[in-house]
Amino acid sequence: MSILYTPLPIEQVLEGIDKDGRQYQEIDIGGVKLLVEQQSLESARVVRLISSNPMDYLNSKFQPGTELKFVPQFSREEESLT
Amino acid sequence: MFEFDWTRSRGDADLSQPVPGNLQVPGQPGAVPAPNILTPQPAEEPGEPDTLPEQTPAAEPQRVKRTKQGINKKGDLNSIKELGQLSIPQTKTNIHCLPIVGQIEGHIVLPPQNKTTKYEHLIPQLVALEENPEIEGVLIVLNTIGGDVEAGLAIAEMVTGMSKPTVSLILGGGHSIGVPVAVAADYSFIAETASMTIHPIRLTGLVIGVPQTYEYLDKMQDRVVNFITRHSKVTEEKLRELMFRTGELARDIGTVLIGKDAVECGLINEVGGISAAVRKLNQLIGERKELQGGFIQ
Numbered sequence A: 001m002s003i004l005y006t007p008l009p010i011e012q013v014l015e016g017i018d019k020d021g022r023q024y025q026e027i028d029i030g031g032v033k034l035l036v037e038q039q040s041l042e043s044a045r046v047v048r049l050i051s052s053n054p055m056d057y058l059n060s061k062f063q064p065g066t067e068l069k070f071v072p073q074f075s076r077e078e079e080s081l082t
Numbered sequence B: 001m002f003e004f005d006w007t008r009s010r011g012d013a014d015l016s017q018p019v020p021g022n023l024q025v026p027g028q029p030g031a032v033p034a035p036n037i038l039t040p041q042p043a044e045e046p047g048e049p050d051t052l053p054e055q056t057p058a059a060e061p062q063r064v065k066r067t068k069q070g071i072n073k074k075g076d077l078n079s080i081k082e083l084g085q086l087s088i089p090q091t092k093t094n095i096h097c098l099p100i101v102g103q104i105e106g107h108i109v110l111p112p113q114n115k116t117t118k119y120e121h122l123i124p125q126l127v128a129l130e131e132n133p134e135i136e137g138v139l140i141v142l143n144t145i146g147g148d149v150e151a152g153l154a155i156a157e158m159v160t161g162m163s164k165p166t167v168s169l170i171l172g173g174g175h176s177i178g179v180p181v182a183v184a185a186d187y188s189f190i191a192e193t194a195s196m197t198i199h200p201i202r203l204t205g206l207v208i209g210v211p212q213t214y215e216y217l218d219k220m221q222d223r224v225v226n227f228i229t230r231h232s233k234v235t236e237e238k239l240r241e242l243m244f245r246t247g248e249l250a251r252d253i254g255t256v257l258i259g260k261d262a263v264e265c266g267l268i269n270e271v272g273g274i275s276a277a278v279r280k281l282n283q284l285i286g287e288r289k290e291l292q293g294g295f296i297q
Helices: A054-058 A077-081 B048-054 B061-066 B068-083 B119-131 B149-161 B178-184 B214-231 B236-243 B260-264 B274-296
Strands: A025-029 A032-038 A043-050 A067-069 B095-105 B116-118 B137-148 B166-174 B187-190 B195-198 B255-258
Touching: A025 A043, A054 B095, B095 B119, B095 B149, B095 B178, B095 B274, B116 B119, B116 B137, B119 B137, B119 B149, B137 B149, B137 B178, B137 B274, B149 B178, B149 B214, B166 B178, B166 B274, B178 B187, B178 B195, B178 B214, B187 B274, B195 B236, B214 B236, B236 B255, B255 B260
Parallel strands: B095 B116, B095 B137, B137 B166, B166 B187, B166 B195
Antiparallel strands: A025 A032, A032 A043, A043 A067, B195 B255
């Protein structure tokens, strides 16, 4: 049960709901939630910062457009080392 | 947990230049004096060249970096060079801010061309703001085009239920379901140019799961109207009159209130900007502290 209460025409709001658009992922870094767009296997770009702390928005690391790098790691690395 | 790295700052990395974490120390082999292209550097304080080479940078390079002079002079200079901006020192704040932008997203994930504020983000944030003793007040900044009725009312009820002072500020627009969210705060502001559209729900109602009957929509509308009249000075008659006024919106019924119109009809408390909103919030925080102080003693 869902009602939209908006002055925008419904067609405009729901345009493209049946298609696959750009997909964003949410990740947590240092307790701050970031909405990122994955660009390749190992890199992503910050799209949006989700935080209620206004000081987080001054942090240049969280600015939209900043690139993040994922470092591949064996999930069972600790076992193999011992 | 993800490892991450800033690739933006690595544009034209020149390894002969000092970079953060690789501080060159005069006297060390391979040290290149940093050329001052950007800014004239202040004269070095007497005594500094004597003290720096005494440390052993090969063994503990971090020590050099941690000295005050190292951070202030080299760190700032490097961030200016590489990013074109200064790093702003992190300061603690007792006011947190909730931006409510775009569509308020509810039970249905909207297509990605919509900018949305999701209730699954806002509601846990509001719980954390209520619980955290360091946070004394919440500023809600709205620029929303409306959205899901249930999600909007859920956020509005969360804001009203908070024990900490809340102030809302409408910038740009606070339309449709943004209205209850705006009036839910203890005190509300609207920017001079910001607008609020008051219109009936069925203008662009999307109903999924129940028959789209007149009675059902009317009931949903009553929920919104009751919430607004309970939390602002506008009367139900006035609100319904604005909602169903003909002639103002070109092809539909409803009213657009701009800045002081919203204050005049009693919906919003005051016309103002960010400074007025923060001042009011600090005043409410002060009043609450006084009240609590008196209560304990």
